[in-house]
Amino acid sequence: MPTEIPSSQPLLIFGAGGHARVVADAVQQAQTDWLLTATDRNDRLCTGELLPGIPLATMDSLGSWFGALHVAIGDNHAREKESLALGLRQLVSVVHPRSSVSPYARVAEGCFVASQAAVAPGAQLECGVIVNHAAVVDHDCIVAAFTHIAPGALLGGGVRIGSRVLVGSGATVQPGRTVCDGVVIGSGAVVCHDIDQAGTYLGIPARRVS
Structure with a gap:
C-alpha cells in the first residue's frame, strides 16, 4: 500500500497545473490536517495559491526540502525526470x-x-x-x-x-x-x-x- 504521510506533517506538491490541483484536492479530502505547499520550477507560476489554503512558493524560497513529496505532473517523461531529480526516497503516493x-x-x-x-x-x-x-x-x-x-x-x-x-x-x-x-x-x-x-x-x- 502507499506510503503513509503522518498527520500534521508537511507535504510538498511539485507542480502548479491542473493535475497538481487534482492531487491537492485528493490530499485535502483524505487528510485535512496535512500541511500542504506547492511549487514549480517556473517561478512565474509560483504566486498565490494552488487551491484555497495551499500556498504556491518558489523553489528558492523553500530551500532544501526534507519532508514528503509528490510529483504532480501529468506528462510521463516530465514526471519521471522530476521524480529522479528530487529524490525517490521522499516520494509518497496519494x-x-x-x-x-x-x-x-x-x-x-x-x-x-x-x-x-x-x-x-x-x-x-x-x-x-x-x-x-x-x-x-x-x-x-x-x-x-x-x-x-x-x-x-x-x-x-x-x-x-x-x-x-x-x-x-x-x-x-x-x-x-x-x-x-x-x-x-x-x-x-x-x-x-x-x-x-x-x-x-x-x-x-x-x-x-x-
Missing part, C-alpha cells in the same frame, strides 16, 4: 478516499489514484503511476513506472503495461495483453493483441499509426 484500492494490491511510491478509480487484488503499480478518474486496473495487472492510465480507461485482468505508457481516456486493454514501454494508446482504442513496438495506436482494434 490515493483519493473515494477510490477503491484493494489491500491486496501493491502501490509503489509516488503514485496517484484518483476519485472513482479502482485497483483490484493482485495489481501492481510501480513508481509514479497515475490511475486517473474512473479508470480500472483489474486483478493481477502490472503497470510499470511513470505510466498514465487516463480517465475511464480499463485494463483487463492480467494485463502488463510498460513504463511511460499513456492509456488514453476510455481506452481498453483486453485481459492478458502486454504493452511495451513508450506506447500511446489513443482515446477509445481497444488493444486486442500484444503491442511490442513503441508508437501511437488508435482504433478498434488498435493499430499503430505513428
Whole structure:
C-alpha cells in the first residue's frame, strides 16, 4: 500500500497545473490536517495559491526540502525526470478516499489514484503511476513506472503495461495483453493483441499509426 504521510506533517506538491490541483484536492479530502505547499520550477507560476489554503512558493524560497513529496505532473517523461531529480526516497503516493484500492494490491511510491478509480487484488503499480478518474486496473495487472492510465480507461485482468505508457481516456486493454514501454494508446482504442513496438495506436482494434 502507499506510503503513509503522518498527520500534521508537511507535504510538498511539485507542480502548479491542473493535475497538481487534482492531487491537492485528493490530499485535502483524505487528510485535512496535512500541511500542504506547492511549487514549480517556473517561478512565474509560483504566486498565490494552488487551491484555497495551499500556498504556491518558489523553489528558492523553500530551500532544501526534507519532508514528503509528490510529483504532480501529468506528462510521463516530465514526471519521471522530476521524480529522479528530487529524490525517490521522499516520494509518497496519494490515493483519493473515494477510490477503491484493494489491500491486496501493491502501490509503489509516488503514485496517484484518483476519485472513482479502482485497483483490484493482485495489481501492481510501480513508481509514479497515475490511475486517473474512473479508470480500472483489474486483478493481477502490472503497470510499470511513470505510466498514465487516463480517465475511464480499463485494463483487463492480467494485463502488463510498460513504463511511460499513456492509456488514453476510455481506452481498453483486453485481459492478458502486454504493452511495451513508450506506447500511446489513443482515446477509445481497444488493444486486442500484444503491442511490442513503441508508437501511437488508435482504433478498434488498435493499430499503430505513428
